[in-house]
Amino acid sequence: MIKFEIRRNLKYPLQYLLWTLLRESLIMIIRAKFDLSGSVDYIQFMFLGEFFVGGIIHLYLQKIMPKRSEKKDQYFMSIKLIKSEENDNDYFIPIDNKKKIIVLIFIASFFDAVSFLLDAVITPKFKTISPSLNIRLYGIATLSASFTYVFTLKLPVYWHHKFSLSIIGLCLIVVIVTEYFFQTIDLEMTYGKLTMAIVCIIISQVLILCQDSIEKYLFEYNYMNPFVVLMYEGLFGFLLTFFCFFLPDYFQGIIKIYNNKDLNFALFIFLLFVYTILSGFKNIFRVVTIKIYSPITKILADYIINPLYFPYYYLVLKDFRNKDKSINIAYLTLNIIIAFIISFFGCVFGEFIILFCCKLSHDTHHQISERASSYLETELIKLEDNIDNNPIYDITLHDNSFS
Numbered sequence: 225m226i227k228f229e230i231r232r233n234l235k236y237p238l239q240y241l242l243w244t245l246l247r248e249s250l251i252m253i254i255r256a257k258f259d260l261s262g263s264v265d266y267i268q269f270m271f272l273g274e275f276f277v278g279g280i281i282h283l284y285l286q287k288i289m290p291k292r293s294e295k296k297d298q299y300f301m302s303i304k305l306i307k308s309e310e311n312d313n314d315y316f317i318p319i320d321n322k323k324k325i326i327v328l329i330f331i332a333s334f335f336d337a338v339s340f341l342l343d344a345v346i347t348p349k350f351k352t353i354s355p356s357l358n359i360r361l362y363g364i365a366t367l368s369a370s371f372t373y374v375f376t377l378k379l380p381v382y383w384h385h386k387f388s389l390s391i392i393g394l395c396l397i398v399v400i401v402t403e404y405f406f407q408t409i410d411l412e413m414t415y416g417k418l419t420m421a422i423v424c425i426i427i428s429q430v431l432i433l434c435q436d437s438i439e440k441y442l443f444e445y446n447y448m449n450p451f452v453v454l455m456y457e458g459l460f461g462f463l464l465t466f467f468c469f470f471l472p473d474y475f476q477g478i479i480k481i482y483n484n485k486d487l488n489f490a491l492f493i494f495l496l497f498v499y500t501i502l503s504g505f506k507n508i509f510r511v512v513t514i515k516i517y518s519p520i521t522k523i524l525a526d527y528i529i530n531p532l533y534f535p536y537y538y539l540v541l542k543d544f545r546n547k548d549k550s551i552n553i554a555y556l557t558l559n560i561i562i563a564f565i566i567s568f569f570g571c572v573f574g575e576f577i578i579l580f581c582c583k584l585s586h587d588t589h590h591q592i593s594e595r596a597s598s599y600l601e602t603e604l605i606k607l608e609d610n611i612d613n614n615p616i617y618d619i620t621l622h623d624n625s626f627s
Contacts, residue, residue: 227578233516240509241525247502252536254495258481267340267465269496270503271333275458277504281451318446325446328438329453333460335435342428350421352413354544356537357425360399360559362527363392363566364429366573369520372437384584388573395562406555408547436519443515450511524570531563 251266318325343358354360370381370389400422407418442448482489513522534556537543544556571577572584 225580227580236509236516237513237521237525240506240513240522241529243502243506243509244525245529247499247506248533250495250499250502252540254492254499256540258477258487258492266344266499267337267468268462269500270340271337271458271461271465273458273500273503273505274454274507275462277501277508278451278453278455278458281508282449282455285449285451318448320446325442325448326456328442329456330460332435332438332453333457334464335431335438336457337461337464339428339431339435342424342431347421347424347428350413350417352408352410353418353421354403354407355541356533356543356559357403357421358428359527359530359533360563361396361422361425361429362523362530363396363570364426365433365523365526366520366570367393367396368430368433369437369523372433372519384575384579385573387582387584388569391569392566392573395566399559399562402555402558406552433519433523436514436522439511440514440519443511450515451508454507454511521574524574524576528567528570530567531560534560534563 320328347353347358348355367389370385403422404415404418407413409415409418439450439453442453443450478492481487481492510522513525538551538556542549544552544559546552568577572579578584
């Protein structure tokens with residue numbers, strides 16, 4: 225009834241998942257030890273990581289790798305490196321000019337910055353909102369991606385896609401509706417503020433999808449090197465958020481850590497350096513996943529392990545609690561079940577899990593490949609039968625040597 229489909233080059237989404245998990249774990253440690261929740265201090269380090277790691281890989285590909293290989297076709301992370309010489313037979317011409325490409329990269333950086341600020345700064349301002357609400361609504365990006373695939377890229381949507389999206393959409397509706405029921409409503413958190421928080425989260429998810437879609441367009445239609453795009457995104461993103469240095473309370477958290485003798489300021493600087501490195505590697509495998517697979521696969525990697533974060537939100541951030549701080553078992557259980565369902569049907573949508581029921585497997589890549597192989601095998605058998613039964617197909621090898 226259920227088959228797990230192992231795709232080619234699956235190691236890149238898995239590595240993206242790994243680096244994401246490592247960075248999120250580091251953020252949890254920093255927040256727990258230094259109390260930097262809702263701070264903008266991370267964003268410049270994220271963009272610096274993109275710029276330096278993307279730039280280093282691009283420099284390696286330009287200066288070092290060509291000297292080590294004399295092959296005409298060169299690959300890095302399963303991505304074919306396209307030559308840029310116009311007199312080369314393999315030269316690919318981008319459909320857009322350089323100015324439009326730069327504008328698209330700038331827009332992608334802008335979306336990334338706004339999404340980061342919404343998630344890390346704006347949403348935490350709603351003090352009593354559930355800290356896990358953002359990750360619990362990650363399926364919104366999958367729904368948005370489906371509209372992009374249908375109306376922009378004109379790609380077909382099959383029955384297993386529609387069924388998965390229906391289940392994911394239903395689960396998201398349940399999460400949003402029950403949030404109004406379980407959320408403690410008082411003067412600090414009104415229904416209006418809760419609605420504003422949910423809208424911010426939805427906008428953030430849509431902006432992430434827009435960024436991924438722009439990158440996919442640059443890779444596929446303008447033949448851009450993913451590492452070059454990431455390098456420029458890091459540069460533009462850092463310039464866009466440079467104004468944060470002039471905010472009155474920007475250095476407030478850092479100064480507080482520096483003046484607190486109980487906190488190790490050197491450890492804090494070291495952790496920010498590690499955060500920069502992890503951000504660089506996370507985004508390297510993000511763009512590689514988008515290039516080799518699609519934004520859908522990248523989005524799936526974002527939320528497939530969401531159920532694993534629930535113990536942290538419950539135990540450390542005191543999420544899923546009643547007004548008197550006691551555990552709300554119904555609230556916690558319902559959202560754990562929904563998180564598993566969304567992750568499961570996200571895999572069904574991405575065809576990493578195939579369901580052999582209700583015709584959900586018919587139009588999957590696995591079944592189409594099997595039908596194609598079966599058809600070729602049948603045609604080959606017919607051809608062999610014709611060779612055996614029809615003299616016109618008889619081939620005799622004559623020995624023309626003199627004895």
